[in-house]
Amino acid sequence: MKRTGYGRRRVLVTGGAGFLGSHLIDRLLERGDEVLCVDNLFTGDKSNIDHLVGNPRFEFMRHDVCFPLFVEVDAIFNLACPASPIHYQHDPVQTTKTSVHGAINMLGLAKRLGVPIFQASTSEVYGDPAVHPQVESYWGNVNPIGIRSCYDEGKRCAETLFFDYHRQHGLDVKVARIFNTYGPRMHIADGRVVSNLIVQALKGEDLTIYGDGSQTRSFCYCDDLIEAFLLFMDSGPGTHGPINIGNPIEFTIRQLAETIIAKVGGTTKLVQLPLPQDDPLQRKPDISMARQKLGWEPKIELDQGLDRTIAYFKQKIAE
Template identity: 75%
Template structure:
């Protein structure tokens, strides 16, 4: 087997928010990286700073079609992850999760390569168990507007474990909880990017429901640490394993923190809660701590400051300067 320094790694969805950070870290680890993306939600600008790297390569490809490349490891991150994007074409979202998993598992089987699936906390749905441990089977509406993503990811997990049992494939399944940081899409409709962009523009901050619903927010650097730890773990460690920050905040608390950090004069406005929106979400990360020796390090306020600075740069760096004057 080749040494880690020359390992060739495929990252599907590599030009996305998480994928671009993963590509960056893998290059820093000495790997050769093949970034595959169809650029539906990913962006060339996310990997522009990597294009001249001698061990980095990009390929435009849709994972719903087979891919024939030679690699040692595969990270399957390809799938729109925000409701705005995955509900735009729900049939394609399901196909990306299910056919994408089948195609990447087929590639891993042929190459005898280890493969990691980026699953999601959405497999738990609107949970009756709190916080959510990996053994909880979830409470998901299979015919609702979020089902294309929730059930697509659940089916992908099924496929991964069936390939593992039937073909002896080395799999890793990570369930990602809310993650934020630089390179988030500014218009992806997620709560962190929504609040920051609205605050920087001085617009009303939109809270769906009464703001008492809770979320846990993991900074992207911590999440990528979890990815790498899981991929490097012994073959017997398949997951699924939760990776997220167990700190729990109400949506209102998040909005008030963003307003304070940006110095914005934005006010809070309330809108009806979307259908099937989870009321609470918090990971039980006991397994990640015990099996991987992983836990998040970046506090919410620190991570938000870095993310706010990124979005302010996208807006020309004017908003934070204006707030300081």
């Protein structure tokens, strides 16, 4: 990436007040970059970046990426989009607009400035996969008209735009397919399985699982994920992806719930509800490409990551 005076970069992070965006900004500032955080606060939370107020290398701008943005930066991380089913299904049309119009606007900005741009894509592009574990060459099994389609197909279209800008305009794009991630600063009511189960356990409620809990997920702690983001963006103009970023160790939802109950304690029990429409039965990344291209693999085990996440939610609930 090109650098501004004194070797410092000015980096744009869209969705920067969100769970992952705020952790990314912390890392960028730690290594000396200037950061412009852009967020419309639909699902982002200013409390995630309150600790940065007063930092001379940090700037916040309230803006919706569905509208053009004219700023001067040296690199762009595009993380703007609701990422949990509760949030992205609340306004599905706006979710698709954020993925598609947001990609067009950020790609246009990157093209004008001639800077690299990173896209936070998702394992949801694989849908309910018929290939396991999921490799980047797999095209997916996605319902184009289901209740999750606003997110799944929006992200798939965004990937199309990124690679068309690369082929047509020579843009240096980086597309990461993010698998289930967890950690501090997750929204307390985002409906994701880790935050749901931890909050229910801490409140002494029964833990809700869908189906018999035999469906699988692979959980990557946020610090590991952000490290992959930075390695990918710094990998040079020859590496574009898409690259799976996630933890390849697979757990059933029932295993996760039982682990959380054991950590939190109490007398809570598991309650089974029907499976939601198009909910994937298996989700596990093949990270061979991340290992080969980025020299990356996750280091933080679920046991350690859950301890940190439980401590965060315990504090949030007490506030």
